[in-house]
Structures are given as structure tokens and as C-alpha cells.
Amino acid sequence: MNSTFDPLVGQVLDDRYEIVAKVARGGMATVYRARDLRLARVVAVKVMRSDLGEDDEFAAKFDREARSAAVLSHPNVVSIFDQGSSHGQPYIVMEFIEGLTLRRVISSEAPLAPARALELFEQIAAALAAAHEAGVVHRDIKPENVILTDRGQVKVADFGLARQVGSPQMTATGVLVGTASYLPPELVTHARPDGRSDVYSAGVVLFEMLTGKKPHTGENNYQIAYRHVNVDIEKPSERLRELGKGNERPIPDYLDTLVLAATRRDPRARIADGQELLAAVRKVRGEMARNSSGDNPELAASLLPDSPSEGLTERLRPATRPRPVSGPTPETVIVSRSEWGVADASAQTPIPPPEPVAPRTATSQSPTSQRTPVFPPLHISHDPVHQRRRGVIAVLLVVLLTIGAGFGSWWWMSGRYTTVPAVAGMNETKAREAASANALRVETRDEYSETVPVGVVIDTDPRSGERLVRDSQFTLIMSLGPERxxxxxxxxxxxxxxxxxxxxxxxxxxxxxxxxxxxxxxxxxxxxxxxxxxxxxxxxxxxxxxxKGREPIRIPDLTDATTAAATEELKGLGFEVTVKEENSTTVAKGDVIRQDPADGTAYRGDTVTIVSSLGPVMVTIPGVWGKGTDDARKLLEDLDLKVEIRNDSGFGLPLNLAKSTDPAEGTQVAVGSTVTLIIV
CATH class of the missing domain: 3.30.10.20 (Trypsin Inhibitor V; Chain A)
Structure with missing residues (x-):
């Protein structure tokens, strides 16, 4: 993280802790790498955000973190060194860890091999065992809070949500405390956290290490929390088979069971605390060292805690059958509601037994007419027994008609309907099971999703909770993963x-x-x-x-520039350079006389020819002493020199003989130069 503009970088807290660089920023604090000037060591300093310094709840929470973690001294727990406040901002000084988080390990390596996952998880369990033994519950176990040092040691960090068992809650009722993906079900329903809460979160972390996926996902934290409360976490081996990786990382049955024992939704049926979890992990590692690939059903069974009995519904007893009536005295028979499909063995309904049937007796016939009646005559007995029987039959008929009418009304109004189940976040197999349980059929439609993994239900059509007639069909919208x-x-x-x-x-x-x-x-x-x-x-x-094609380059005019400079400039523009040399009486030696092309544009790699001056042609003045004037003149003019005559005779009569030249004999001069011929 860039710390260039952080105002704390460079400051010294309480004349002791020099802030060197920002390391990370969280929801309520920023972590810095600092230097302890008193003990000459590198430490991590966690400073509460300035905008939270006035909030007593956050300050108390910050103070609780230091106090909770300070009571722990364990190689797998980040040590707390000091606590203080500077300019109204509380801070905690802790051990500085060089390494990477378990989240980075999972992102780059998961699914981890079972042996590798257990190696790391045993150290997490050891840290929890030490914390629970000291009466401290972490409450936010997740891969981001587990650090793997450069030496391979695991350190559990960030007791920002930790509290000692029995201390008051720091959050208002209804607020989810912790990270939703690792949140124990009992905290969603506002139970007090204890060691079993940390065990659940740790079990979720182990599931993620083994599969590379979180057990429950959703569109928001409340959907995820709902699934933690209502849906059991599946075996890691089952998830790997769903992902098509079941053969890459085979998971034995006892490791599956360890995850299930740590993540049971009912905390009473879960591994109780860190000490029990550590003992179970060590059993599993020992078995894996002896037999890395085979199952061990006996060990798997031993890892599951005994199921709780408190609060569970008793098994229903078989219903008592009505006994046959042996005499005329009525007897009430008790029949459990289970015979009527009511799942409540404690509620019982008294049902009167059938009335005894009296023997049929002959009665006197009433007079009949000579015409045969359309209906046979009705013989209604006024015997009290018969009257009571008729009353019972009438009541039963009324009851049956009422039940029939009620059932028909219920069936027509609501009984024939069912609801679309909430299956978002499930794989297709489990979604079909839920649909079948709700008496519905399904078809599927694929859509891309940026947030829902491949093969998981995004939504349904109609949406969950809507009513459909039983045996209707609804659509599962399955994720194809991100559209790419x-x-x-x-x-x-x-x-x-x-x-x-x-x-x-x-x-x-x-x-x-x-x-x-x-x-x-x-x-x-x-x-x-x-x-x-x-x-x-x-x-x-x-x-x-x-x-745009080849780039045209303007050719500069380099006449009169030095040959070396002209060559360097042309090559710098990308041209090839050819140098020729000529003598020149007007251009100094080493300068450019002319170039070809002289101007215009050309392309990189084209050739430009420059003509470099060698300077004028030089000749040596010959000796002329004693030669006649004409012969001496001709000798000099044959060398392309200009000749001037100067008479230097001391005699009255000129002799017309050459005496010397100026410049003198043997001097190098340029062709075309003027030479003075001295005669006597």
C-alpha cells in the first residue's frame, strides 16, 4: 500500500515508535510497520482511525482487542507488546510478521492436498486451544486473519472481535458480528459466542482449504448467514466431486467427518472447543501419516460428538388400537394423532368406541293398502338404543361432511398449491431435490453471472416463495460463470x-x-x-x-559543416552515409563541400553521399638560382603557380638571371599560389 501521503508516516508515537510505512487499512484501524527506538526492533503498530477516536464503543472494542490478545502467549498467536494513545488516537504495538495471509495461499494453491491443509490447520487449532484455555473467544476466524510466516509458521492475528467469555456484547441486537462466510449459526440467532463458535469458523476455513470454495455463498451477507442457519455444510469430498476434482485431491472419510464435526449447525453437537479440535486434528494427521489414501470408518465415527438429547422431539409411540367392545358399557379409547398424520405424540384425541348392536326384533306391521307402494315402508324404531345409534351416525355424517367440505375448500384454495423453494446458491442436484420435495418439476436455463460460480443456481423463474399448482414446472437459472x-x-x-x-x-x-x-x-x-x-x-x-507507413525524414543541408559532424547527424536521423573526398581551394580540409541529395526528404535506411574537402593541392617550390628569367618563370608556372618578377640587381646592366624565390626553395605552397621570382 502506498504510504506517500499518509500523515503518520515519519512521526514518532510517544517518543518511541517511529512510523515507517503503511502496511494495511481495515474498517476501524490502519496497520503500520514501525521501529521501536527503545529496543531497536521492527514492530507493527495498529492505530485507530482518527474519525473513530471519539466513539466510546469503538475505543472500548480497540482496548478489548489489546487486553484479550495480551493474555495469550503462544507461538501460533501474534504477540501484543504495548498499548497507548497519541494525539487522541489509541494504538496497539504488536509483533511484525513477514509473510502472507492464508487467503493468498488458498487463492494460489487451493484445493490444498489434505496433508498440507492439516499441517496448517493444526497450528490454527493450537492457537484456538491456547485462546480458549485462557477464556478468550476470537469470533472472527477467517483466512485473512491467519498469517503464514516466511519460515512456514502459522500465526493467528486480529483479535479485533475477540472478547473474554462472560464479557458484555459490544454490538446492538440484530447486528451480525464477524465475517458472513465464516459466521456460526448461533451468532446469527443472537446466541452468545463461545469456543464452539470459533470451532465452526475454523471448520469452514478447513473446508475452503480442501476445496478452494466457501461452503455457502449468496448475493449478500444475509443470504449467506441464512444458509449457515438452515443448510448443513456438505462433505469436502462431495464438493470436489461437484467441481470435477475428486480424483486430484482424494479426501479420506475421517477428514470429511472432522469438517462435519466442526461445522454442525447445532453447537451442542459440535466439537466443544479448541482443545478438543486440536486433539481431533492430531488423530487425523496421525492416521493420514500411516495410511494417506484409505478410509477409516472407525476413526471417522469416533470424531463425531454424541448427539444432544435436550430439546429434541421424542420418537412417536405406535398408536393404540381400539379394543373390541365386550359389553354394553361404553369405553373411551385413546388414539395418538400420529394415526391422523399429526406429528405430535403428546396430543391425544379421545374417540368413543362403537355402540353395541342390539339384536334385531320383529315388530308389528302397519296396515298396507292394496296398491303396491313405490318405496318400501320405513320401520323407524323408537327404542332408546336405536335412537342413540342414529344420533351418533348423524353426528358422524355431519363431521364427515364438514371435514370433506373443509378439505375440499382447503385443497381448492391452498392445498393444491406449493411454493417455489429458495434454491439460489445451490448446485443443480440439490436444487432438484428441493423442487421434488415441494412437488414441483424443473427445467434449466443458463445465464452468465459475475458473482455466482459455474453450476450454481442464480435465481428461479418464478422467484422463490411464489405459489404454484403442485406438479407444475419452474425454471432454474443456472450460472455459466462470468461471461468472458x-x-x-x-x-x-x-x-x-x-x-x-x-x-x-x-x-x-x-x-x-x-x-x-x-x-x-x-x-x-x-x-x-x-x-x-x-x-x-x-x-x-x-x-x-x-x-501510417514509413516516416519521411527531412534531409538537412550540411554544406560547410565538418565531415564528422555531418556524418553523425545523418546517421542519427536513420540514414546510411557515404563519404567521398576531393581537393578544394575554397573549402577547408575536413569540411563538407557538397551532399547528394542536397535537400528534400528520404526514409530511414536511405543513403546520403557527402563530399569531404581534402583542402588544396600542394606543390614544392623548386630551385631556380642561375636560370634565365624565362626558364625560371616557366618552371614555376608549370606547377600552376602565379609568378611575379622582382629585379634585385646591384649592377647597372641587368643580367636576367634568377637569384631566388619568395617563398624560398623547398617550401610547400598550394597550387595557384603567387610566388615572387627574384632576378639580377
């Missing part, structure tokens, strides 16, 4: 071809810029902002750089 398309090969295509490839690939054309290219013709794509094959979201914009 590979970036096409674009470099080397023409601009038109590249635009078509981008459109066909469900992507979009971004900014197009042009640049010179020495080897690609104009209109050819030189580069793209996304590498070929990169997985991109739909309509991702891809920027292109397109060739």
Missing part, C-alpha cells in the same frame, strides 16, 4: 479486418491511433491494448495502433 470472450488476434490485420474481428468477438473498438512503421504498410494494425487470448467482459473496448 477471448481477445482475437489483431496485430498484422488491416484496420477493417481488425474491427470486424473485434465485433465478431462480442467486444468493442476503442481508440484508434496511428504511428509510423518501417516494416508494416499503412493501414496495418501494429498493436492492441489487450493481449491475444485474454478473457474479456462483453463489449470491452480494445484500443488499436495502426501503421
Amino acid at each position: 470472450y477471448p481477445a482475437p488476434q489483431l496485430v498484422g490485420l488491416t484496420r477493417e479486418e481488425a474491427e470486424q474481428a473485434i465485433t465478431d468477438g462480442h467486444l468493442s473498438l476503442g481508440e484508434v491511433t496511428e504511428d509510423w512503421s518501417e516494416d508494416q504498410p499503412a493501414g496495418t494494425v501494429l498493436s492492441a491494448s489487450e493481449e491475444e487470448g485474454a478473457q474479456l467482459k462483453p463489449d470491452t473496448a480494445i484500443d488499436l495502433t495502426v501503421s
Whole structure:
């Protein structure tokens, strides 16, 4: 994290802790790497955010973290060294750990091999055992709070939610405390946390190490928390089979059972605390060392705590059958409601037994007419027994009619309906089981999702909770995972071809810029902002750089420049340079007489010829003493020298003989130079 503009960097807290750099920032504090000036060691300093310093609840929570962790002294727990306050900001000084979080390990390595996962998890369990023995519950066990040092040692950190058992809650009722993906069910329902809460969170961490996935997911924290309360965590081996990795990391049955024993939803049926968890982990590691691949059902069974009996519904007793009536005295028979489909053995309904049937006796016939009646005559007995029987039958008929009418009304109004189950976050197999349990059939439809993993239900159509007629069909919307398309090969295509490839690939054309290219013709794509094959979201914009062809370069006029400077400048522009030499009486030696081309433009790699001056041609003045004037003049003029005559005779009569030259004999002069011939 960049700490350039952090105001605390460079400061010294309480004349002792020099803040060196920012390491991380959390919801209520920032962690810095600091130097303890008194003990000359590197420490980590956790400073509460300045905007929370006035909040007594946060200050108390911050103070509780220091006090809770300070009572622990264990190699797998980050040590607390000091506590203080500087300029109204409380801070905690703790051990500085060089390493990486378990989250980084899971992200890069998961699913971990069972032996590797247990090696790390045993140290987490050891830290919890020490904390629970000291009466401290962490309450926020998650991979981000577990650090793996450079030496391979595990350290449990961040007791920001920790509290000692029996201390008051620091949050208002109804607030979820902790990280939803690792939250024990009892904390969602507002029970007080204890060692079993940490065991549950640790079991979730072990599940994630073994599978690379969290056991419960959802669109928000409350959906995840709901699943922790209502849905059992599956075996890690089952999740690996769903992910198609069951053969890569085979998980023995006793390791599956360890995860289930730590993550039972009922805390009374869960491993009780860190000490029991550590003992169970060591049993599992010992068995795995002896037999790394085989199952051990006996060990697996021993890892499960005994199921609790408190609060559980008793098994229903078989219903008592009505006894046959042996005499005329009525007897009440008790029949349990289970015979009527009511799952409550404590509620019982008295049902009167059948009335005894009296023997049928002959009665006197009433007079009949000579015409045969349409209906046979009714013989209604007025015997009290018969009257009582008729009353019972009438009541039963009324009851049956009422029940029938009520059942029909219930069936028509609501009984024939069922509800769409809440299956978001489940895999298809479990979603189909839930649909079958609700008397519904399903079909599937695939959609892309940025948040829901592949093969998991995103939503349903109709939505969960809506009523449908039984045996109706609803749609599971299954996740295809994030919608991604590979970036096409674009470099080397023409601009038109590249635009078509981008459109066909469900992507979009971004900014197009042009640049010179020495080897690609104009209109050819030189580069793209996304590498070929990169997985991109739909309509991702891809920027292109397109060739303008070869870059024309202006040729500078370098006449009269030195040959060396001209050559360097032309080569710097990308030209090839050819140098020729000539004598010149007007251009100094080493300077450029002329160039070809003299001006205009050319391309990199083209040749520019420059003519370098060798200076004038030099000749040596010959000796002329004693020669006649004409002969001496001719000798000098034959060397392309100009001759001037000067008479230096001391005699009255000139002799017309050469005496000397100026410059003197043997001197090197340029062709065309003027030489004075002295005669006597």
C-alpha cells in the first residue's frame, strides 16, 4: 500500500515508535510497520482511525482487542507488546510478521492436498486451544486473519472481535458480528459466542482449504448467514466431486467427518472447543501419516460428538388400537394423532368406541293398502338404543361432511398449491431435490453471472416463495460463470479486418491511433491494448495502433559543416552515409563541400553521399638560382603557380638571371599560389 501521503508516516508515537510505512487499512484501524527506538526492533503498530477516536464503543472494542490478545502467549498467536494513545488516537504495538495471509495461499494453491491443509490447520487449532484455555473467544476466524510466516509458521492475528467469555456484547441486537462466510449459526440467532463458535469458523476455513470454495455463498451477507442457519455444510469430498476434482485431491472419510464435526449447525453437537479440535486434528494427521489414501470408518465415527438429547422431539409411540367392545358399557379409547398424520405424540384425541348392536326384533306391521307402494315402508324404531345409534351416525355424517367440505375448500384454495423453494446458491442436484420435495418439476436455463460460480443456481423463474399448482414446472437459472470472450488476434490485420474481428468477438473498438512503421504498410494494425487470448467482459473496448507507413525524414543541408559532424547527424536521423573526398581551394580540409541529395526528404535506411574537402593541392617550390628569367618563370608556372618578377640587381646592366624565390626553395605552397621570382 502506498504510504506517500499518509500523515503518520515519519512521526514518532510517544517518543518511541517511529512510523515507517503503511502496511494495511481495515474498517476501524490502519496497520503500520514501525521501529521501536527503545529496543531497536521492527514492530507493527495498529492505530485507530482518527474519525473513530471519539466513539466510546469503538475505543472500548480497540482496548478489548489489546487486553484479550495480551493474555495469550503462544507461538501460533501474534504477540501484543504495548498499548497507548497519541494525539487522541489509541494504538496497539504488536509483533511484525513477514509473510502472507492464508487467503493468498488458498487463492494460489487451493484445493490444498489434505496433508498440507492439516499441517496448517493444526497450528490454527493450537492457537484456538491456547485462546480458549485462557477464556478468550476470537469470533472472527477467517483466512485473512491467519498469517503464514516466511519460515512456514502459522500465526493467528486480529483479535479485533475477540472478547473474554462472560464479557458484555459490544454490538446492538440484530447486528451480525464477524465475517458472513465464516459466521456460526448461533451468532446469527443472537446466541452468545463461545469456543464452539470459533470451532465452526475454523471448520469452514478447513473446508475452503480442501476445496478452494466457501461452503455457502449468496448475493449478500444475509443470504449467506441464512444458509449457515438452515443448510448443513456438505462433505469436502462431495464438493470436489461437484467441481470435477475428486480424483486430484482424494479426501479420506475421517477428514470429511472432522469438517462435519466442526461445522454442525447445532453447537451442542459440535466439537466443544479448541482443545478438543486440536486433539481431533492430531488423530487425523496421525492416521493420514500411516495410511494417506484409505478410509477409516472407525476413526471417522469416533470424531463425531454424541448427539444432544435436550430439546429434541421424542420418537412417536405406535398408536393404540381400539379394543373390541365386550359389553354394553361404553369405553373411551385413546388414539395418538400420529394415526391422523399429526406429528405430535403428546396430543391425544379421545374417540368413543362403537355402540353395541342390539339384536334385531320383529315388530308389528302397519296396515298396507292394496296398491303396491313405490318405496318400501320405513320401520323407524323408537327404542332408546336405536335412537342413540342414529344420533351418533348423524353426528358422524355431519363431521364427515364438514371435514370433506373443509378439505375440499382447503385443497381448492391452498392445498393444491406449493411454493417455489429458495434454491439460489445451490448446485443443480440439490436444487432438484428441493423442487421434488415441494412437488414441483424443473427445467434449466443458463445465464452468465459475475458473482455466482459455474453450476450454481442464480435465481428461479418464478422467484422463490411464489405459489404454484403442485406438479407444475419452474425454471432454474443456472450460472455459466462470468461471461468472458477471448481477445482475437489483431496485430498484422488491416484496420477493417481488425474491427470486424473485434465485433465478431462480442467486444468493442476503442481508440484508434496511428504511428509510423518501417516494416508494416499503412493501414496495418501494429498493436492492441489487450493481449491475444485474454478473457474479456462483453463489449470491452480494445484500443488499436495502426501503421501510417514509413516516416519521411527531412534531409538537412550540411554544406560547410565538418565531415564528422555531418556524418553523425545523418546517421542519427536513420540514414546510411557515404563519404567521398576531393581537393578544394575554397573549402577547408575536413569540411563538407557538397551532399547528394542536397535537400528534400528520404526514409530511414536511405543513403546520403557527402563530399569531404581534402583542402588544396600542394606543390614544392623548386630551385631556380642561375636560370634565365624565362626558364625560371616557366618552371614555376608549370606547377600552376602565379609568378611575379622582382629585379634585385646591384649592377647597372641587368643580367636576367634568377637569384631566388619568395617563398624560398623547398617550401610547400598550394597550387595557384603567387610566388615572387627574384632576378639580377
